Amino acid sequence: TARNLFLLPGDGIGPEAMGEVRKIIGYMNESMNAGFVTDEGLVGGSAYDAHGAAISEADMQKALAADAVLFGAVGGPKWDSVPYDVRPEAGLLRLRKDLQLFANLRPAICYPALASASSLKPELVEGLDILIIRELTGGVYFGEPKEIIDLGNGQKRGIDTQVYDTYEIERIAGVAFEMARTRQNRVCSMEKRNVMKSGVLWNQVVTETHKAKYSDVQLEHMLADAGGMQLVRQPKQFDVIVTDNLFGDMLSDVAAMLTGSLGMLPSASLGAPDGKTGKRKALYEPVHGSAPDIAGKGIANPIAMIASFAMCLRYSFNMVKEADDLEKAIANVLDKGIRTGDIMADGARQVGTVEMGDAILSEFKAL
Amino acid sequence: TARNLFLLPGDGIGPEAMGEVRKIIGYMNESMNAGFVTDEGLVGGSAYDAHGAAISEADMQKALAADAVLFGAVGGPKWDSVPYDVRPEAGLLRLRKDLQLFANLRPAICYPALASASSLKPELVEGLDILIIRELTGGVYFGEPKEIIDLGNGQKRGIDTQVYDTYEIERIAGVAFEMARTRQNRVCSMEKRNVMKSGVLWNQVVTETHKAKYSDVQLEHMLADAGGMQLVRQPKQFDVIVTDNLFGDMLSDVAAMLTGSLGMLPSASLGAPDGKTGKRKALYEPVHGSAPDIAGKGIANPIAMIASFAMCLRYSFNMVKEADDLEKAIANVLDKGIRTGDIMADGARQVGTVEMGDAILSEFKAL
Numbered sequence A, B: 001t002a003r004n005l006f007l008l009p010g011d012g013i014g015p016e017a018m019g020e021v022r023k024i025i026g027y028m029n030e031s032m033n034a035g036f037v038t039d040e041g042l043v044g045g046s047a048y049d050a051h052g053a054a055i056s057e058a059d060m061q062k063a064l065a066a067d068a069v070l071f072g073a074v075g076g077p078k079w080d081s082v083p084y085d086v087r088p089e090a091g092l093l094r095l096r097k098d099l100q101l102f103a104n105l106r107p108a109i110c111y112p113a114l115a116s117a118s119s120l121k122p123e124l125v126e127g128l129d130i131l132i133i134r135e136l137t138g139g140v141y142f143g144e145p146k147e148i149i150d151l152g153n154g155q156k157r158g159i160d161t162q163v164y165d166t167y168e169i170e171r172i173a174g175v176a177f178e179m180a181r182t183r184q185n186r187v188c189s190m191e192k193r194n195v196m197k198s199g200v201l202w203n204q205v206v207t208e209t210h211k212a213k214y215s216d217v218q219l220e221h222m223l224a225d226a227g228g229m230q231l232v233r234q235p236k237q238f239d240v241i242v243t244d245n246l247f248g249d250m251l252s253d254v255a256a257m258l259t260g261s262l263g264m265l266p267s268a269s270l271g272a273p274d275g276k277t278g279k280r281k282a283l284y285e286p287v288h289g290s291a292p293d294i295a296g297k298g299i300a301n302p303i304a305m306i307a308s309f310a311m312c313l314r315y316s317f318n319m320v321k322e323a324d325d326l327e328k329a330i331a332n333v334l335d336k337g338i339r340t341g342d343i344m345a346d347g348a349r350q351v352g353t354v355e356m357g358d359a360i361l362s363e364f365k366a367l
């Protein structure tokens, strides 16, 4: 049976990074009989330029039909003043919402070869391996009302609404506990229950879900501001962190930066398993952005995009061995001192996007 | 004319820390003719134990009437399950709201003697001096609806509302630009305009305020998640940061932790100048919490509370020389290697709360 991948390279360095994944897909089809069938579309600024929308209806249909979506990056100064509804980010947000990708998995790992690139003291980040589970289809990102009202007298009012229902908290907590069981079996849930009613509910539902089904997992609660502090102070205290959409946005960026491996970090956004087939809708994307300043120069680091494809192999196709090997290939290339400019170090060999992709592919072949 | 101070020591280590400020006030009255008149009340868990509310009406009246409020800290495990409306934090939130303390000033400075205590590499934090200006009476902290609704079928819905009006953004931006002029003349405004309508309005109003009245100040805009990253990556790039209530809560905690001086950081919460007298309502409090685990042991670090009093001298009473001297006294004591346990270092002399307060007072006297 075919494995259907829909590629959305997007803007900036997205297409260059995606090119390196395409090579790996090609190799896996030829030599490993993987049976990937790929199609490709536009998202973000490039979709706006072509259709006046951040993603076309036709591409949305393809994304909905695919087994997995691989997403590059969106945005750039060219589209800074397009109308709010068609800004590049709108394409990504629509994909998340319409595919119901409620569970965003963001590993913050520190590649040993890069520990010294962190702004933290190396001993605090060496061996760091956190998994942040961010709720991705609820909260202040999508709650209504979300509007700017003209009050007259030159006054306007900007409104956003944070909303969480029990079932939304329950299902993301479930993902966190399940993931924890495959790791160190510890979950830390973060909210601001001392200020937000949605935080009070979050805390209650996580506690009840834990009690009912996952009491074997160690559970801790932390206020999100204290959580930000603790990430900076002693990141290795965490195993799995589960939090809402907005706190997840902030905390996962801080965690990613701590690792010193920002250009290398992947993410997976997953839906619920289908009742009949057990399949989950899924989108995989690098944590980094579109980096318009270096786009088109052939110097972008493709590792986060390739690592996102490794997550795709693992979570969408259960190709565990291949995912492990691809991650190992990345680590091996780094150990050999091959680096793109963003992670350059004394004594390393600096390469461009294509050479980095080639190096990883040839390690992958050798495994 | 008398200078009226209302002291709210609160819970945990609050009373111990406040004791050291009281000594400084006493000295300033006796030897410097400062004319401070102090009164004292209860807030947080201790107010709940006495009156069943997180602050009594009588104490609210006193806070409203005072020239400045000195606030210790609130909360502790003893009150973890009291009803939401009377939880310790409610006292602090009511003070902020009813005194209309919309401008929260949180300096994140790195005391040179403590640079090595940061989890960041010392060269990234040495000499760090950021001022975070956090909007304190709006946003998701106070917007309505704020509630948990029972939807039936075992489902509940938690709702919080983020609301900002033009005038609220204008006045906090004004404070940031004014403060920047006394510093490096640079402001970075942070929001999530790519996701939040309140962020779009925030961005517009800050931009217009800048254009209309403060175009001499350098202004930059940053997405709040990228801002969190940049704080961790290269904190010294910032001078003044202005942001909303919730982002300010998160970002100021991350910034405070970066300095390695968390137990030392003060804050000021200011209202608008009165039309007639020009006076601002004000509350001064340490950034750290009530630290129930070490309360009552005489080992808490009183420096943040004393530094908060220095901010009070500066902003409420225009006693600039005295404020400078008090800050200098703190730095001198640290330079001499006198430390409480939380900031202990090799070769330093460890002291308790009272000794630390005495050491600072005697430096202050000598200046």
Ligand SMILES: CC(C)[C@H](C(=O)O)[C@@H](O)C(=O)O
Pocket (backbone or CB within 6 Å): A089, A092, A093, A249, B194, B195, B225
């Ligand atoms: C691009 C933007 C809409 C997005 C978000 O805020 O979720 C990004 O910051 C992320 O974390 O994926």
Ligand SMILES: CC(C)[C@H](C(=O)O)[C@@H](O)C(=O)O
Pocket (backbone or CB within 6 Å): A194, A195, A225, B089, B092, B093, B249
């Ligand atoms: C105690 C709590 C309500 C408060 C807040 O969230 O504002 C605290 O975290 C702070 O930053 O002053």
